[in-house]
Amino acid sequence: MQSLSIISVNIWDILISFANLAILTWIVKKFLFKPVKKVLDTRRESIDSAYARADEAEARAEEHRLNYEAAMAAAKQTADQMISEAAREAERRGNEIENEARAQARDIRSQAEADAQLERKKAEKDMKREIADVSVQLTGKLLEREMKPEDHRELIDSFLQELDGE
Amino acid sequence: MTEQKRGRDARFRLTDGLLIALMILPLVGCIVLKVLFTPESEGVDISGAMVFLRLPAPGQELIISESQVNSWAIMLTLLGLCLYLTHGLTEKAETKRQLIAEWIVEKCEGLVQANMGERFAGYSYLIAAIMGLSALSSLSCLIGLFAPTGDVNVTAGWAILVFCLVTWTKLQGGILNYLKGFMEPIPVFTPMNFISEFSLPVSMAFRHYGNVMSGAVISALISTALKGLSRLLLGALPVIGEIPLLGIGLPAILSIYFDVFSGLMQAFIFAMLTMLNVSGSFPQEAWEKRQRKKAARKQRVAAAGA
Numbered sequence: 001m002q003s004l005s006i007i008s009v010n011i012w013d014i015l016i017s018f019a020n021l022a023i024l025t026w027i028v029k030k031f032l033f034k035p036v037k038k039v040l041d042t043r044r045e046s047i048d049s050a051y052a053r054a055d056e057a058e059a060r061a062e063e064h065r066l067n068y069e070a071a072m073a074a075a076k077q078t079a080d081q082m083i084s085e086a087a088r089e090a091e092r093r094g095n096e097i098e099n100e101a102r103a104q105a106r107d108i109r110s111q112a113e114a115d116a117q118l119e120r121k122k123a124e125k126d127m128k129r130e131i132a133d134v135s136v137q138l139t140g141k142l143l144e145r146e147m148k149p150e151d152h153r154e155l156i157d158s159f160l161q162e163l164d165g166e
Numbered sequence: 167m168t169e170q171k172r173g174r175d176a177r178f179r180l181t182d183g184l185l186i187a188l189m190i191l192p193l194v195g196c197i198v199l200k201v202l203f204t205p206e207s208e209g210v211d212i213s214g215a216m217v218f219l220r221l222p223a224p225g226q227e228l229i230i231s232e233s234q235v236n237s238w239a240i241m242l243t244l245l246g247l248c249l250y251l252t253h254g255l256t257e258k259a260e261t262k263r264q265l266i267a268e269w270i271v272e273k274c275e276g277l278v279q280a281n282m283g284e285r286f287a288g289y290s291y292l293i294a295a296i297m298g299l300s301a302l303s304s305l306s307c308l309i310g311l312f313a314p315t316g317d318v319n320v321t322a323g324w325a326i327l328v329f330c331l332v333t334w335t336k337l338q339g340g341i342l343n344y345l346k347g348f349m350e351p352i353p354v355f356t357p358m359n360f361i362s363e364f365s366l367p368v369s370m371a372f373r374h375y376g377n378v379m380s381g382a383v384i385s386a387l388i389s390t391a392l393k394g395l396s397r398l399l400l401g402a403l404p405v406i407g408e409i410p411l412l413g414i415g416l417p418a419i420l421s422i423y424f425d426v427f428s429g430l431m432q433a434f435i436f437a438m439l440t441m442l443n444v445s446g447s448f449p450q451e452a453w454e455k456r457q458r459k460k461a462a463r464k465q466r467v468a469a470a471g472a
Contacts (some may be wrong), residue, residue: 017323
C-alpha cells in the first residue's frame with residue numbers, strides 16, 4: 001500500500017474536508033446545541049415561574065400577616081376599650097352606691113337627731129311641769145299662805161319663761 | 167408500572183450501549199484498517215497518509231486516504247458523543263453527562279460571545295465543531311492512527327471554509343464596500359491587500375498542519391533514534407538486546423507535548439483565529455452604522471409610502 005508524500009495537495013480531499021467540517025457543524029448544532037438549549041430554556045422558564053410563584057406566595061403571606069396584625073390590633077383596642085369602659089362603669093357604680101349610702105346615713109342620722117331633739121323637748125316640758133308642780137307645793141308649804149293656784153302657776157310660768165329667756 | 171419502568175430502563179441502557187459503540191467502533195475500525203494495510207518497514211518512515219483508494223475524477227484523481235477515513239471515523243465518534251451526551255436530558259440535570267453537555271454548550275457560547283459579540287452568536291456551532299474535530303483529529307495519533315490534521319488537505323479544507331465565511335461576512339456590508347476595502351488606505355495597496363486576503367486561509371492551513379506534522383516527524387525521528395541507540399548499546403546482550411529499552415519513557419513524554427498539548431493548542435488557536443477573523447472582517451462600528459443607515463432608509467420609504 002503506497003502512501004502520499006508528506007505534502008500533496010489534492011483538490012478533492014480539500015473539498016471532502018470542507019464538507020466534513022460543514023457537516024460536523026450541522027451535527028453539533030442539531031444533536032448537541034439544540035437539545036441542550038431546549039432543556040436550558042425549559043429550565044429557565046420553570047425557574048422563572050417558580051420564582052414568580054414564590055414572589056406571589058410571599059406577597060400573599062405578607063398580606064395575610066398585615067391583615068392578621070390589623071385584626072389583632074383592632075381586637076386589642078376593643079378589649080382595652082371594653083376594660084376601660086367596665087372600669088369606668090364600676091367606678092361610677094361604686095360612687096353611686098357610696099353616695100346613696102352616705103345620703104341614707106345622713107337621713108338616718110338627721111332623723112335620729114330630730115327624734116332625739118323631740119324627745120328632749122318633751123322631757124324638758126315634762127320636767128318643767130314637774131318642777132312647777134313641785135315648786136307650787138314647796139312654796140305653798142314654805143310660805144304657808146293661801147294662794148290661788150292659778151295665780152301661783154302664772155307666777156311660776158313667768159319665772160320659767162324668764163329662765164328660758166336666759 | 168415498575169415493569170414498564172424496567173423496560174424503559176433497559177431500552178435506555180441499550181441505546182446508551184449503542185451510542186458508546188458508535189463512539190468507539192469507528193476508531194477501532196480505523197486501527198484495524200491501519201494494521202491490515204501498514205507495510206512491513208524498517209528504519210525511518212516519514213510519509214503522508216496511506217492511500218486506500220484512487221478514483222478517477224475530473225481534473226485530479228479523487229484519493230481516499232487515511233486522513234479522509236480517519237476524519238469520517240472521528241465525525242462518527244463525535245456524532246456518537248453528541249447523541250450520548252444529550253441522551254436522556256432532563257430539566258433537573260440528573261446525570262453527569264448532561265452537566266458535561268451543558269458545560270460544553272455554555273463554554274462555546276461564552277467564548278463566541280466574548281470574542282465575536284452578540285450578532286455572531288450563530289458561530290458557536292462552527293467553533294464547537296472546529297474544536298472537537300481538530301482536537302480529536304490531533305489526539306487520534308495517540309491510538310496509533312494517522313492524525314488527519316497532519317494532512318494539509320484537511321486543514322486547507324477547514325481554512326477555506328473559514329475564508330468563505332470571512333468573505334461572506336464582508337459581503338454583508340455590500341459588494342461595493344467589499345471591493346473598496348481592497349483599495350485602502352490608498353489604491354496602490356490593492357495587490358498587497360489581495361495577497362493578505364488570500365494568505366489567511368493558507369497561513370491557517372499550514373500553521374495547523376505544520377504543527378501536527380512536525381510533532382509527528384520529531385516523534386518518529388526520536389523513537390527511531392532511540393531504537394538504534396539501544397540496539398547499538400544493548401544489542402550484544404542475549405534477550406534484552408531484542409527489546410528497544412531506551413525507547414521507553416522519552417517518546418511518551420514527548421508525545422504528551424507534541425500530540426496532546428500541541429494538538430489541543432492548535433485546535434484552540436484555529437478556533438480563535440476563526441472567531442477573530444470573522445468578527446474582524448465586519449467590525450461592530452461599521453455594522454452599527456449600516457444598521458442605522460438601513461433603518462433610516464426604511465423610515466424614508468415608509469414616509470414616502472405614507
